[in-house]
Amino acid sequence: MHLEDKELLGLFRESSTKEIAFTAIIKKFQEKLYWHIRKMVISHDDTNDMLQNVFIKVWRGLDNFREDSQLYTWLYRVATNECLTFLEQKKKKATISLGDDENGLSNTIKADKNFDANRLEWKLQLAIQKLPERQRLVFNLRYYDDMPYEQMSKMLETSEGALKASYHHAAKKIEQYILNG
Amino acid sequence: MINKETIGKILNKETSNTESILANGICLPYQVEHSYFERFPIEMLEKVSTSDKSQQPNYAIPNNYFDGLAGTILSKIKAEDSSNEILNAPTLNNLSKENLYELPEGYFENFNITVNQPEIVKVEHITNSKVVSINKYKQWMNIAVAASILGIVIASAILFSTKNNNSERYLSYKSVDVKGNVNKLSDDELVRYLNTDVEAASVDMTIIEDGAEPDVDQRIKSVSDFDLDLYLQESAITNLKKGI
Numbered sequence: 001m002h003l004e005d006k007e008l009l010g011l012f013r014e015s016s017t018k019e020i021a022f023t024a025i026i027k028k029f030q031e032k033l034y035w036h037i038r039k040m041v042i043s044h045d046d047t048n049d050m051l052q053n054v055f056i057k058v059w060r061g062l063d064n065f066r067e068d069s070q071l072y073t074w075l076y077r078v079a080t081n082e083c084l085t086f087l088e089q090k091k092k093k094a095t096i097s098l099g100d101d102e103n104g105l106s107n108t109i110k111a112d113k114n115f116d117a118n119r120l121e122w123k124l125q126l127a128i129q130k131l132p133e134r135q136r137l138v139f140n141l142r143y144y145d146d147m148p149y150e151q152m153s154k155m156l157e158t159s160e161g162a163l164k165a166s167y168h169h170a171a172k173k174i175e176q177y178i179l180n181g
Numbered sequence: 182m183i184n185k186e187t188i189g190k191i192l193n194k195e196t197s198n199t200e201s202i203l204a205n206g207i208c209l210p211y212q213v214e215h216s217y218f219e220r221f222p223i224e225m226l227e228k229v230s231t232s233d234k235s236q237q238p239n240y241a242i243p244n245n246y247f248d249g250l251a252g253t254i255l256s257k258i259k260a261e262d263s264s265n266e267i268l269n270a271p272t273l274n275n276l277s278k279e280n281l282y283e284l285p286e287g288y289f290e291n292f293n294i295t296v297n298q299p300e301i302v303k304v305e306h307i308t309n310s311k312v313v314s315i316n317k318y319k320q321w322m323n324i325a326v327a328a329s330i331l332g333i334v335i336a337s338a339i340l341f342s343t344k345n346n347n348s349e350r351y352l353s354y355k356s357v358d359v360k361g362n363v364n365k366l367s368d369d370e371l372v373r374y375l376n377t378d379v380e381a382a383s384v385d386m387t388i389i390e391d392g393a394e395p396d397v398d399q400r401i402k403s404v405s406d407f408d409l410d411l412y413l414q415e416s417a418i419t420n421l422k423k424g425i
Contacts, residue, residue: 022294023293026292026293026294030289030292031289034289035280038282042282044282044283044284044285048288051292052294055294056294059294112281112282112283113283114281114283120272120276121276121277121279121281122281124273124276125281142266143273143278144278148259149262164262167266168266168269171266171269171270171273172269172270174270174273175269175270175271175272175273178272178273179272
């Protein structure tokens with residue numbers, strides 16, 4: 001049973017209960033954040049590194065959280081920024097080593113021991129990697145997490161209309177990839 | 182001094198005068214019922230409330246209908262969005278959303294970040310996971326220092342090896358006995374050389390003959406007097422040391 005966000009934040013602000021509250025926050029949100037990151041970076045090791053970084057940033061920044069938005073939205077935003085920074089760095093490294101970042105993620109998927117090229121669900125995973133990063137992010141949040149556009153708009157600081165358009169294009173591209181690929 | 186009784190008498194007199202004036206219609210040609218102004222607000226209120234009711238049909242609406250209307254409309258909009266998404270990508274929406282990726286066993290149970298001090302966060306993880314360093318700036322500094330040292334070592338090695346090559350070449354040229362080797366050659370070989378390589382030899386000679394003197398003149402002209410004096414002094418000292 002998890003505590004309400006307000007209670008958790010209250011406990012976090014008290015020095016005597018700060019660590020207890022922090023542990024409770026990790027327990028409450030770790031799985032959602034893990035899968036949010038994993039869908040973006042694919043590799044478990046990268047996800048684990050980033051999840052730790054996210055919670056370290058949460059520890060340092062939660063005192064400044066003004067509760068204008070939900071804690072969940074704020075945590076997602078921290079994780080999303082972490083993902084985008086990581087992917088940007090990876091892309092730069094791939095450019096230097098004349099590699100291809102998109103193929104790198106696809107290869108990680110294909111290297112999974114359960115990968116089955118004939119299963120549509122795996123094809124979907126490959127198709128998602130073909131999308132630009134921000135479109136991939138919008139697609140994952142909407143398709144897998146069923147996040148309302150309103151909440152997504154606050155999190156990504158983008159208008160609802162732009163997000164709907166982004167999801168529409170992403171879904172079309174994926175549909176075509178699955179059918180023709 | 183006017184007391185209360187006097188004021189009361191004056192007011193009563195004025196009121197009765199006004200009433201009698203209105204009743205007799207002396208000043209105004211119109212008449213009005215005595216209680217008209219008393220009933221007027223009540224009648225108006227009744228009229229207004231009746232007209233309001235008459236505009237609305239007598240239909241029944243569910244309790245708290247208007248309280249939940251905004252929510253109902255919003256959920257309808259969201260449902261419409263979803264149905265558009267399904268129409269937009271029917272194959273996609275028929276796929277299972279199950280998780281295909283695997284996790285190390287007990288990952289979430291063992292995931293823990295231990296905080297020792299407010300400024301120092303130590304990451305602990307029981308499964309085989311990497312530990313992320315927090316001080317990235319320090320890491321970069323270490324890499325930069327290591328790269329600089331490596332650069333200096335490589336540059337020194339290259340310079341040293343080149344210098345060695347030059348001195349080795351110089352020593353090998355110096356050790357060649359040109360005079361002895363020329364003496365070993367027969368007259369026929371020397372004649373053949375002069376016949377075949379005469380052009381090359383003449384070109385070399387031309388360069389030496391035509392080019393040497395003007396070049397030296399030009400160079401001497403470009404050197405300052407101070408440098409020339411310095412050179413002459415140095416060469417004089419060297420010659421003295423050699424006993425020339």
